[in-house]
Amino acid sequence: MQNSPVLADGDNTIFELGDFAFESGATLPNARLSYVTYGALNESKTNTVLLPSWYSGNHHGYEFLIGPGKALDTSKYFIVATDMFANGLSSSPSNTPPPFAGPDFPEIAIRDNVKATHRLLTEELGIEHLRAVIGFSMGAQQALQWAVSHPDMVEAAVAICGNAKEYPFGIVRLEGAKSALMADSAWNEGRYDKPPEVGLKALARHWATWGVSQEWWRRETYRELGYASIEERLLAAEAGWLRRDANNLLWQAKMWQRHNVGDTPGFGSDFEKALRSIKARVLLMPSETDLYFPVADAEYESRFIPEAKLVPIPSIWGHGAGAGRGPGDADFLNQAIADFLGRSR
């Protein structure tokens, strides 16, 4: 994840949400949603592709899918890439004034991002139809939530290395991540003046194994990235995580942990019922070596989504395969997504 700095280069636009009511019940004044667009909306307003950001990422994350010859040709699609709450660009613990600053920021649901983005699309951009929602990891959580929350608006959804709910393994794994960061007393329940560096470094080392696969490490693939040793690779990872805000990372992780499309109003916590309600065509692309989101979980979900296609990514890049990190991963994703979008219903 350390390849996608949270602090983007200022090319983003802010949509002012005003008073925003989170699913938790809290209302945040002057809430903000950050986004960028590529290409142009067509006359019939039917060519929008939405790309919601992932954990520790931002609106730049999907550029490997965007451009001539890629899945998302900007001469064909109008692309809206959004920043998730708590990523440091949209409203976040790090950029919100008191009384909602830092650890006083409201708890966030994946659905809160869908709600905010729905307002951006309909109120600001005049869009009532999504040609596709495509997301990786927590972006996949958002993509599938879109398909459940707005069945008549979403034509197609692509969930790359991510699921419609967080399974127990993922919840526990994220407990490990959070605990490593919070073990640093400098974190101080989120009320720090300077970054809890020891905790952020522990988090870096936590993620180092999860981000790719056992085989990736066994082949010493870090050498292909220019690192001469394991420790050199880990130090680079630490430097990346030290640029993040601890509370932002924790708020994103908690949002990730508690996600379940079954909790969408109207489904009474019935996960399978929520999946069955999806009208969009859905492409599920787990990575064959993803340690967070094993293929079995996507396969399980595919049994309930009426029109689902399961295309695992063959890669040793684990979770990172879904962000196009390994040689061949980006090509595989571009081809599969282009094929999927190109098919008429």
Added chain:
Amino acid sequence: MQNSPVLADGDNTIFELGDFAFESGATLPNARLSYVTYGALNESKTNTVLLPSWYSGNHHGYEFLIGPGKALDTSKYFIVATDMFANGLSSSPSNTPPPFAGPDFPEIAIRDNVKATHRLLTEELGIEHLRAVIGFSMGAQQALQWAVSHPDMVEAAVAICGNAKEYPFGIVRLEGAKSALMADSAWNEGRYDKPPEVGLKALARHWATWGVSQEWWRRETYRELGYASIEERLLAAEAGWLRRDANNLLWQAKMWQRHNVGDTPGFGSDFEKALRSIKARVLLMPSETDLYFPVADAEYESRFIPEAKLVPIPSIWGHGAGAGRGPGDADFLNQAIADFLGRSR
């Protein structure tokens, strides 16, 4: 791991090693090796089975393999179960007086355990031949090291969920574990008066996902163990890890990380050459869902060990399958090991 308290019930015997020279160069005075035995040595002294302990475990760990109808019938075998250095019973950071107490304890190699145990067997118990060495996890590291260090003494070796060296993935995973514990400032570079509880709890949450498989969690298998929720399971894990000594855990983890049979004197760091030198029959039993020690690593090693048999354990219990934790795992291991030992050369 939390099912095997480090503080055993006092049934162990101490073998006094006197001044013990570690591979690191340090010499520890009054070093101690803890062990227990089951059964009796036969007249020809050819029926000894050695069982070296694993990370955070002790000499009780292998009882699921010992007894009538199990792989290791005490009427047939003389069983020696040893405690690894730093497990709290043999010489450890926690039980050694200054100037080698706590963080001043020497760094340990897997080979140091082999060396100490070789002295126990030859000097104290009069044993020059091992019918088998059987080990799980770090016990497997020891079993394979025995086969390399003493090719003419070891007749058979069984490596359950463990390898002949620590692969990069495992090294990095253990960095995550160590960092979570050390992020607690109460750890204080190992000079604590009371346990670094926040760090030990973070370690508990770190291990919670690694110890079993994604599928284990997805099926909510913790309910079969009597836990009503994920959090209840995690709190029980924390209670288990809080009984451990932080430095002991760190010293064991560092020993685990740096292991490589290729570093045995005489092999010039040539891992494959060391494996080729093994004369013992070897049974490799990775678990099909082990997240630390994937089957691919055991398969790789089997290509160099002259007489190797690879029998993966079919289980959703991940690494824990090798400790006989899942229903059917203990039976599978007992059957496979009994078959293996029963075969004449």
